[in-house]
Amino acid sequence: xxxxxxxxGLDVGGTTMKAAVVDDAGRPLxxxxxxxxxxxxxxxxGLETMxxxxxxxxxxxxxxxxDVTAIGVATPGLMDIKAGLILDPPNLKPWKNVPVRDHIKxxxxxxxAYQNDANAAAYGEFWVGAAQEAKSMVLFTLGTGVGxxxxxxxxxxxxxxxxxxxxxxxxxxxxxRGRLCGCGARGCLEAYAxxxxxxxxxxxxxxxxxxxxxxxxYFTANDDELTAKTVFDLADxxxxxxxxxxxxxxxxxxxxxxxxxxxxxxxxxxxGGGMAEAGEPLRARIEAYVKRFGLPHPSKSVKxxxxxxxxxxxxxxxxxxxxxxxxxx
Amino acid sequence: xxxxxxxxGLDVGGTTMKAAVVDDAGRPLxxxxxxxxxxxxxxxxGLETMxxxxxxxxxxxxxxxxDVTAIGVATPGLMDIKAGLILDPPNLKPWKNVPVRDHIKxxxxxxxAYQNDANAAAYGEFWVGAAQEAKSMVLFTLGTGVGxxxxxxxxxxxxxxxxxxxxxxxxxxxxxRGRLCGCGARGCLEAYAxxxxxxxxxxxxxxxxxxxxxxxxYFTANDDELTAKTVFDLADxxxxxxxxxxxxxxxxxxxxxxxxxxxxxxxxxxxGGGMAEAGEPLRARIEAYVKRFGLPHPSKSVKxxxxxxxxxxxxxxxxxxxxxxxxxx
Numbered sequence: 001x002x003x004x005x006x007x008x009g010l011d012v013g014g015t016t017m018k019a020a021v022v023d024d025a026g027r028p029l030x031x032x033x034x035x036x037x038x039x040x041x042x043x044x045x046g047l048e049t050m051x052x053x054x055x056x057x058x059x060x061x062x063x064x065x066x067d068v069t070a071i072g073v074a075t076p077g078l079m080d081i082k083a084g085l086i087l088d089p090p091n092l093k094p095w096k097n098v099p100v101r102d103h104i105k106x107x108x109x110x111x112x113a114y115q116n117d118a119n120a121a122a123y124g125e126f127w128v129g130a131a132q133e134a135k136s137m138v139l140f141t142l143g144t145g146v147g148x149x150x151x152x153x154x155x156x157x158x159x160x161x162x163x164x165x166x167x168x169x170x171x172x173x174x175x176x177r178g179r180l181c182g183c184g185a186r187g188c189l190e191a192y193a194x195x196x197x198x199x200x201x202x203x204x205x206x207x208x209x210x211x212x213x214x215x216x217x218y219f220t221a222n223d224d225e226l227t228a229k230t231v232f233d234l235a236d237x238x239x240x241x242x243x244x245x246x247x248x249x250x251x252x253x254x255x256x257x258x259x260x261x262x263x264x265x266x267x268x269x270x271x272g273g274g275m276a277e278a279g280e281p282l283r284a285r286i287e288a289y290v291k292r293f294g295l296p297h298p299s300k301s302v303k304x305x306x307x308x309x310x311x312x313x314x315x316x317x318x319x320x321x322x323x324x325x326x327x328x329x
Numbered sequence: 330x331x332x333x334x335x336x337x338g339l340d341v342g343g344t345t346m347k348a349a350v351v352d353d354a355g356r357p358l359x360x361x362x363x364x365x366x367x368x369x370x371x372x373x374x375g376l377e378t379m380x381x382x383x384x385x386x387x388x389x390x391x392x393x394x395x396d397v398t399a400i401g402v403a404t405p406g407l408m409d410i411k412a413g414l415i416l417d418p419p420n421l422k423p424w425k426n427v428p429v430r431d432h433i434k435x436x437x438x439x440x441x442a443y444q445n446d447a448n449a450a451a452y453g454e455f456w457v458g459a460a461q462e463a464k465s466m467v468l469f470t471l472g473t474g475v476g477x478x479x480x481x482x483x484x485x486x487x488x489x490x491x492x493x494x495x496x497x498x499x500x501x502x503x504x505x506r507g508r509l510c511g512c513g514a515r516g517c518l519e520a521y522a523x524x525x526x527x528x529x530x531x532x533x534x535x536x537x538x539x540x541x542x543x544x545x546x547y548f549t550a551n552d553d554e555l556t557a558k559t560v561f562d563l564a565d566x567x568x569x570x571x572x573x574x575x576x577x578x579x580x581x582x583x584x585x586x587x588x589x590x591x592x593x594x595x596x597x598x599x600x601g602g603g604m605a606e607a608g609e610p611l612r613a614r615i616e617a618y619v620k621r622f623g624l625p626h627p628s629k630s631v632k633x634x635x636x637x638x639x640x641x642x643x644x645x646x647x648x649x650x651x652x653x654x655x656x657x658x
Contacts, residue, residue, distance in 0.1 A: 078626060135489060136489050150592065150593065152481070152486065153484075155481070157481060157594075158594075159465075159593060159627065160463075160465050160630075160631075161594055161627040162594070163590075163591075163624065163626055165592070165594075166591045166592075166594070166624055166627075167591065167592065169591045169624045170588055171501075171591075172503070174584075175584070175622050183625070184625070255500065255503075258500060259499055259588050259592070261492075262492075262495045262498045263479065263493075263495075263588070263592040263593065264488060264494075264593065265487075265489055265492040293504050293514065295495055297490060297492055298488065298489070298492040298495075301489075
């Protein structure tokens with residue numbers, strides 16, 4: 001069918017990689033194909049798994065590789081987006097300097113876009129998700145860490161050193177007093193609002209809490225049973241301390257949102273990732289704090305929403321980046 | 330001369346407005362024409378003064394209005410950039426909802442660009458100033474307040490509500506502990522690093538200082554004699570407390586630079602405005618703190634420089650925005 005364009009989007013994570021063919025309207029043509037990444041098997045095996053995931057995604061859509069217009073690949077940082085290289089991401093050890101874009105491009109003979117995974121997820125939400133109607137948007141991804149992506153009028157803010165939208169490292173407290181972040185600095189948003197740090201703060205708050213709290217039931221000798229989800233669930237169920245931990249989380253996320261609003265003043269701020277499944281109560285609190293603590297004019301107008309594409313945002317966005325790449329051709 | 334393009338850039342401030350014709354390479358064809366703004370005379374008089382400034386700038390370049398390709402106008406916020414409106418800026422009282430762009434466009438019959446003044450200054454430095462070789466840049470303007478502008482690959486980040494690059498309101502301390510800002514919030518960069526607040530901090534530090542300091546000589550009953558310039562000069566001359574105040578200023582500015590780096594990861598961060606005349610010692614300290622407190626990868630690569638165009642950046646950048654407007658036509 002001439003004129004009908006189809007893009008493969010591939011989202012590579014530390015545990016699995018996920019791909020599907022997506023049409024020109026952003027609709028996946030099948031359920032995504034998911035394969036284990038197994039980074040420990042080395043980068044050559046990794047590149048082959050990427051190709052295999054793409055091939056299976058094309059087959060799942062009942063297409064041949066020749067039917068594909070372009071391919072988009074998203075990977076976690078560190079990376080060199082312009083050069084198409086995975087550098088040495090902590091969750092893809094021991095990969096180092098992997099020429100992803102050129103490898104995929106050569107393997108399939110198709111134009112290949114390359115993007116940071118959080119940026120791709122942001123572009124997915126911008127293209128066909130929560131921010132579909134917006135002209136600019138910022139995505140915060142709330143998971144083990146806090147990531148982000150900024151899209152301004154169809155432009156993905158990649159950054160000059162491939163670090164655009166590193167929103168987990170917006171500082172929300174000072175370097176001398178802030179919480180210690182995994183990056184070595186103090187005060188980063190991630191040190192407050194990642195799932196790991198929600199649990200840490202819950203523990204700290206519990207140690208100082210005079211009243212009762214169901215949170216204590218989840219503490220065993222090895223205290224592995226408390227998760228961010230439990231904290232949010234207990235808050236929903238009316239536990240006062242859990243509710244405080246959740247409210248603090250919304251406050252910290254709002255401070256991050258205020259910072260990025262002062263910088264780029266987007267039309268919409270979207271919260272995605274596992275923790276965003278806490279849903280409307282969390283969203284509403286973040287929004288209230290953005291309006292309370294942000295610069296009045298843009299904060300009163302900025303829309304605060306939840307992501308819509310779930311964990312499909314990455315491969316859909318990667319496909320969208322492929323579409324951008326060949327737009328006008 | 331067919332093909333030779335010339336742009337008028339007009340930079341409207343609360344005290345004066347300034348215009349000149351600029352050629353396609355960003356060179357002003359004359360000294361800028363400067364007229365008093367006199368906002369208290371009302372907005373109709375203001376619009377007429379803008380037209381008069383433009384007419385005189387054209388005459389100063391020994392041209393006729395017909396020789397001009399396009400016009401660019403920059404004004405301070407609050408504004409609606411897309412609609413071409415001055416809303417109600419504090420330093421242009423009592424002006425309200427002034428249709429600047431359409432008025433100028435109609436008066437001269439030329440394509441007219443409209444931009445925020447700090448964004449225009451940023452574009453000026455990006456086009457032909459400190460960031461001429463950079464692909465993306467962020468400008469902090471250090472004056473009575475702290476303003477800013479972000480340019481990403483020839484795109485001025487205007488923001489969805491005309492508040493892109495409001496870098497004085499990046500928060501560098503928490504809402505419960507930070508210094509009170511003119512905007513009503515606490516912890517904004519401007520509450521630390523504007524000229525006014527450098528003097529305030531000097532006063533506060535002096536009140537707690539056990540040692541000697543020449544700063545005390547500048548305190549009279551009405552304590553109007555201490556300026557930010559004096560603080561910087563005394564620091565240069567070896568005064569220990571003044572040096573601390575300057576060092577703190579560099580630290581605070583670096584925290585703002587770190588925040589904007591985490592958001593958009595620019596190639597270059599430029600410091601301009603009156604206070605940037607403190608020059609290399611201030612720049613070097615800011616740079617050291619950016620590398621010390623920023624996200625390692627982008628911070629080690631980002632260039633920290635001083636603005637080059639001085640107070641001409643605004644009208645040159647406004648002319649550059651006019652040039653962007655008609656590019657490709």
